[in-house]
Amino acid sequence: MSGQQFFSFQKPSVRNLLLLCLFLLVLSGCASLKGKPDARPAIKPVEEVLATSLAKTRLSSPFTDDIGGVRADGYQIVTILTYHALRDKPSSLMHVRPGEFEKQMAYLKENGYSVIPLKQFYEFIQLERGLPEKSVIITFDDGWRSVYTKAYPVLKKYDFPATIFIYTDFLNAANWRALTWEMMNEMSSGGVDIQVHSKTHEMKIPWKKKGETEESYRRRLTDELQMPKELTEKKIGKPVHYIAYPYGQYNDTFLEYVEQSGYDGGLTVFGATVRNGVVVRQRGNPVFTDPYEVNRVQILSGSTIRKFAGKLKYFHREAIYDGRYDDLFDIESP
Numbered sequence: 001m002s003g004q005q006f007f008s009f010q011k012p013s014v015r016n017l018l019l020l021c022l023f024l025l026v027l028s029g030c031a032s033l034k035g036k037p038d039a040r041p042a043i044k045p046v047e048e049v050l051a052t053s054l055a056k057t058r059l060s061s062p063f064t065d066d067i068g069g070v071r072a073d074g075y076q077i078v079t080i081l082t083y084h085a086l087r088d089k090p091s092s093l094m095h096v097r098p099g100e101f102e103k104q105m106a107y108l109k110e111n112g113y114s115v116i117p118l119k120q121f122y123e124f125i126q127l128e129r130g131l132p133e134k135s136v137i138i139t140f141d142d143g144w145r146s147v148y149t150k151a152y153p154v155l156k157k158y159d160f161p162a163t164i165f166i167y168t169d170f171l172n173a174a175n176w177r178a179l180t181w182e183m184m185n186e187m188s189s190g191g192v193d194i195q196v197h198s199k200t201h202e203m204k205i206p207w208k209k210k211g212e213t214e215e216s217y218r219r220r221l222t223d224e225l226q227m228p229k230e231l232t233e234k235k236i237g238k239p240v241h242y243i244a245y246p247y248g249q250y251n252d253t254f255l256e257y258v259e260q261s262g263y264d265g266g267l268t269v270f271g272a273t274v275r276n277g278v279v280v281r282q283r284g285n286p287v288f289t290d291p292y293e294v295n296r297v298q299i300l301s302g303s304t305i306r307k308f309a310g311k312l313k314y315f316h317r318e319a320i321y322d323g324r325y326d327d328l329f330d331i332e333s334p
Contacts, residue, residue: 067130068287074317077284078121080137080296081311082244082269085144085177086151090301097301098150104299104308105158108136113312115160118193118242122265125289134314138162139267139296141197141244143170148183156190165197165244165267168228181235194236196228196263201246206254221254225261241265244296248272248280255292265291270298284313 069076084094086101108115114132121137123129138155140147143166155162164184171178184194198205205224208217229240241264245254248269258266268274270282282297289295297311 067124067127069124069131069133070287073319074315075286076131076133076135077286077313077316078124078131078135078137079284079312079314080118080121080139080267080294082296082298083138083140083147083151084142086146093300093302094298095301096299096303098146098154100301100303101151102154103305104303105154105160107305107308108160108312109158111309115158115162117161117191118163118195121285121294122241122291125285125287125291127287134312136312136314139244140164142167142201143179143184143197145177145179145183148179148187152187152190152192155192159191161191161193163193163195163242165195165242166228166232167197167199167201167246168231169200185236188236188238194232194238194240195242195244196225196232196240197244198246199224199228203247204249205246206249206251218257221257222261225257225263229261229263242267244269245272248274248296250274250293251276258292263292265294267294267296269296282311284316286316 083096083101085092085096086098087095088097090097111134113134113136115138116131116135118137118139120129120131121135124131138160140151140162141164143164147164151162164179164187166179166184171181184192188194202224205221208214212220225243229243232240243258243263243265244267248267249272250258250266250268251274255266268280270280272280274280280295283295285294299308299311
């Protein structure tokens with residue numbers, strides 16, 4: 001997972017970076033040209049490009065359900081929302097009121113957003129499928145019982161899929177605040193994906209503790225990652241593919257263990273401290289997102305609909321192609 005950053009987003013996987021670069025090279029006339037021009041091609045106005053040269057390839061379409069979601073004027077990004085508990089009387093910013101949650105889900109439905117399963121996003125960044133233009137993903141962290149009692153009925157009302165990331169030490173028969181395996185199995189049958197949030201949810205899991213031996217450190221990382229994965233797969237009867245990092249924290253050693261433990265991807269969150277003090281910014285995820293560094297945005301108590309809507313980014317505007325090589329590709333005006 002090493003490599004240079006691409007544009008202003010997260011470090012991409014080598015596979016995705018190469019595929020995207022090849023795609024852009026072809027469009028910009030650096031590869032697969034039918035001949036060399038006698039003079040430097042003229043750069044066309046963006047409006048003309050969008051109206052003519054790319055119409056047949058759908059790259060200028062207002063709907064970015066093509067693989068990669070790349071257009072002449074920018075590229076698609078996918079916002080992943082993060083919730084925790086739903087409470088009528090929040091005692092923390094992490095606790096959203098049920099009424100707020102219902103209004104936010106109604107806003108998504110009424111404004112044409114497509115709530116998709118997390119798996120489809122991972123297929124998108126692996127260039128295996130396209131996504132609707134205004135795609136968004138709903139996730140819940142920890143395993144609070146209110147997700148079943150208050151959020152799940154709303155999700156069913158709007159027919160929205162979601163993902164719950166659980167840390168297994170939180171789940172026990174005596175903890176009335178936590179989900180039960182029975183509740184999770186019911187939700188799993190109703191469009192809610194159950195994934196992992198570690199074993200203990202301790203602060204600074206990725207880093208070696210003071211006085212901790214190298215052997216103890218590595219054994220602790222293995223326990224935090226493998227034990228909850230195996231338990232969840234046994235209790236739910238479905239494979240676990242993804243992990244949401246506790247507090248969004250990770251470093252390179254931790255990411256290595258995440259991969260070795262059999263996870264296909266990992267998610268951080270806005271505001272998390274990663275690696276050597278880098279703070280994760282609030283942003284969506286483009287096609288070249290590293291599958292182990294997927295970003296999410298926090299939804300906090302007291303958010304107005306206007307603030308909520310402001311977090312729903314689905315397109316990054318940037319000049320990708322200016323139309324200068326249309327003639328070489330025999331792209332004609334419609």
